[in-house]
Amino acid sequence: MTVTREAIAVPDSTEPTLALLRELRRGQARKRASGIAYWIYVAVLFVLFFGGAQISAAYRVLRHPPRGGAHALTVLHAAPGSLAALGLLVLLVLLRDALWRGPVTLPAAAVSWLLGTPVSRGPLLRPRFRRSAVTSIIAGAAVGIVPAIALVTNGLGGHSTGGVLRLTGVAMVSTALLFALGTGAGGLVERHPAGRIWLRRATPAAVGWAAALGGLAAWAAAGRPPAVLDAIALWAGPWGWAAQPMIALAGGSAPLWPLALVLLAALALAALTAADRGTAGIPGSALRARAQTLSAMSAARVSFDTRGFALAYSRAGGPRRARFRLRHPRHRVLVLLWRDMLALARAPSRLVGAAALALLAVGMFGIAAASHAGHAALLPVACALGLGYLAAAWLCEAARLDADDTRRSALLPFRYDSLAWWHAAVPCAVFYVVAGVPAVALSVAAGDLRLLALLAVTVPVLIGGALVNVFRQQYPPDLYGGFETPVGNSAVFPFILWLTMGPLVSVLPMTLLLSAALGSSSAGPLTRAVILGAGLAVALGIFAAHRARNLRAG
């Protein structure tokens, strides 16, 4: 059996090959099983140690379910919109998982050594799909406990142990079915390339629908929207069907919930069956791409390279195409600003996500400002700044591209360390535009112009903090070790500090300054916040430039 000029008969070698592989890797399989057992043991210990109080509280709730308070009715009214929205988001996450990982993945070694052989794909891939489906169903059942607990602790779900158990049971079943549907549909997405295109196109609409459902939940909590809207939310898709049994057993209105549950089960079963049958036909290109992505992620994880991890995920989506073109700048100094705008144009979803986060941040800040509660405003201000920091980090993607490979900017007419300043311009401008409009509206409505002054100084601080993180060096290997303490190894602390330096130096001081400014009606704290904030923004710019210089120097 070597070189031949004649056609080669396709061998029936699947069973002996897989048997040989099992035999050769028996030790490895045993090692993996013991690894899984160890992690289950750690997880159980962790849950018992940190969740012991919650478990005993849950047990008490189970024995003596609380009576519904005044807010129970509000929670019940909001349940159709909120549970349907959560169901839709869960389904979307499971489906989008199939774009880069999917229920069926082969290790890189199997891709390299088996995919190009005549071994049948079905016996190779089907067990992996079934394992994913079982894991997903178990995870779904576990996740189902969360909404059940939320309903029961609000006094919904009956006043007997039996009622609570019934509610928890249907919540677990319906969530498990939703997860099963997601896994089955994910398998089909992996099998059919057209499904991937369809899913990418449908994602914005699905997110929009989930936002609308969230809006409906907020409306239902505040007032009484027409019942037909609840009906639409609950019957528009499997996410609503999954919510119905929980709502019905919590005392809400979903009279046809058994039908919804049957529909969900039938759809989940159909999806799992179709995906199971189609497993053998998953294209080799899809399997290769997924193995490559997972290998890159695994390498990034080992070296604590969070950026490498994010890049591997982003590359799994294929090359990004510019949605619109920008004319080349006439002056060379503008080239970096042009490039930054182009980077945002290439990923409109990032721009939209950053805008949404910035708007949420302004809304949260408005709530904090309205409370006028001094230190009580700390939490909403910190949340607003956290959201704002995330928006800033998303807007600094172009800076990250220069930090990924310092040679990339060699031809630019700037010193490398000055890039930290130049890269701040476009994100600041975008942030000001996105957050400025609602901030002006809020200020005018409240007759309080302090918000605008605080926004003006907060944006550069957040962008500066994001750039501090962008230009960080690789995690120093000498910090991997740490030393043993009674509560574990200390290596985790420098790692957390390295990871969160940007938010620590921007969000933390601004939280103190802004909450003090909002909590006082005198001009002093406001002036202090503006002046110190401006100084902090400059300091962060200098710090980011310093880090950029170190990064370049290696």
Added chain:
Amino acid sequence: MQAADPPPLLTLTEVSRTYDDRTVLEPLDVELAPGRCTAVMGMNGSGKSTLLRIAAGRDTPTTGQVRYEGRVVTQDDIVVRTEIAIVGDQVSAYPDLTVREHLQLVAVAHGAGRDADDLVDRALTECRLDGRADALPGSLSSGQRQAMFLAAVLVRPRRLVVLDEPEQHLDPAARRWLAGLLRAEKQNGAALLVATHHAELALSIADQVIVLSDGALTSRGAPDAVLAEISWLAEIR
């Protein structure tokens, strides 16, 4: 003077490849017959690997088509997986399997059955891996790793062998051994498509050389003529 070419095994007709608006391979025709070798040369990024991936069904051409004995080539086609051997797409190995075990796996997957051990022994000897048969991939040098990938071709049946820079990581003596190995493959009737940077290797094994530059075909013909024509390749010689 060469004998008349036998009918082609692999035919690439007007194949091109673009990513977004970037053309990495301009329309190109290639025919490959049993017992013949075509070497593809060019600078890094000239489109050699793209051409080889398309020829092996690992990538889909933007225009044109690839046919293997009349059937459209896709990487999932069972005939393609049975008859076309590829070197250059292995990026990973089982960390817990030895060199011998990797080769056994390939041999058994291609239906070697009881002959697997003999085939593996012969391939190990041929690729000068006898002393490393029980080594794990992590302990191999890059040259030995490349030899392992070449040995994986020898333990399976093949009519067409696609090799992407097989001389990578090999020292001069090993490159001479590689040239001998590929000549033997050709003499036994395999069709070879080889991307290489080494003019000497191309000279010693190829019947035809294709030179690519920025995805475009710049020269094609007998190795001597093409290598004499292209100055930068001549310098390598």
